[in-house]
Amino acid sequence: xxxxxxxxxxxxxxxxxxxxxxxxxxxxxxxxxxxxxxxxxxxxxxxxxxxxxxxxxxxxxxxxxxxxxxxxxxxxxxxxxxxxxxxxxxxxxxxxxxxxxxxxxxxxxxx
Amino acid sequence: xxxxxxxxxxxxxxxxxxxxxxxxxxxxxxxxxxxxxxxxxxxxxxxxxxxxxxxxxxxxxxxxxxxxxxxxxxxxxxxxxxxxxxxxxxxxxxxxxxxxxxxxxxxxxxxxx
Numbered sequence: 001x002x003x004x005x006x007x008x009x010x011x012x013x014x015x016x017x018x019x020x021x022x023x024x025x026x027x028x029x030x031x032x033x034x035x036x037x038x039x040x041x042x043x044x045x046x047x048x049x050x051x052x053x054x055x056x057x058x059x060x061x062x063x064x065x066x067x068x069x070x071x072x073x074x075x076x077x078x079x080x081x082x083x084x085x086x087x088x089x090x091x092x093x094x095x096x097x098x099x100x101x102x103x104x105x106x107x108x109x110x111x
Numbered sequence: 112x113x114x115x116x117x118x119x120x121x122x123x124x125x126x127x128x129x130x131x132x133x134x135x136x137x138x139x140x141x142x143x144x145x146x147x148x149x150x151x152x153x154x155x156x157x158x159x160x161x162x163x164x165x166x167x168x169x170x171x172x173x174x175x176x177x178x179x180x181x182x183x184x185x186x187x188x189x190x191x192x193x194x195x196x197x198x199x200x201x202x203x204x205x206x207x208x209x210x211x212x213x214x215x216x217x218x219x220x221x222x223x224x
Binding site: 030031033035040041042043044045048050088090092095096097098099100101102103104 | 115117142144146153154155156159161166167169199201203205208209210211212213214215216217218220
């Protein structure tokens with residue numbers, strides 16, 4: 001099984017709806033990264049979380065790292081077509097700088 | 112401020128050949144990591160360099176190698192290419208390890224025929 005599990009694997013939502021993507025680790029997370037990717041392109045940095053209980057927001061996207069530092073969630077409020085893409089969580093589970101990644105969540109937003 | 116620059120963007124190579132990919136990190140960043148992305152395996156860590164030293168290495172064969180120069184630019188080399196090496200190769204730049212914000216380039220799409 002994957003060290004980092006993302007759910008759901010894919011998501012189709014109506015424009016304007018809220019959604020949540022989860023990322024769960026079997027190990028303690030020293031750093032949790034959220035990225036967005038358009039197919040075949042590079043990863044766009046969204047947020048990095050380090051401390052248990054930490055929450056960060058950027059525009060309509062909010063990410064949280066739970067107190068035990070083994071799970072993170074990404075929440076999008078009032079989704080727009082521009083939010084469509086693949087969301088990836090990456091984690092440093094050894095405080096080494098080496099990141100492992102979840103399998104990604106593909107988001108479609110229907111106008 | 113310029114982002115992470117990877118060159119070339121696209122490459123087509125024949126089995127058995129070797130290839131060199133380049134990554135220029137964000138100005139001031141001293142750590143560069145390389146990842147391979149394929150539909151089947153997802154994103155996998157190749158190696159990480161900091162101050163011209165390899166700090167971490169993933170589980171890839173010795174055909175995959177890299178280096179970092181004094182200006183923090185990095186190259187990765189794949190020798191004796193196999194069909195399975197076809198992938199998007201991404202590099203990430205960060206100020207310093209271990210846990211700092213990491214920014215990715217657009218990647219190099221390598222196709223081995």
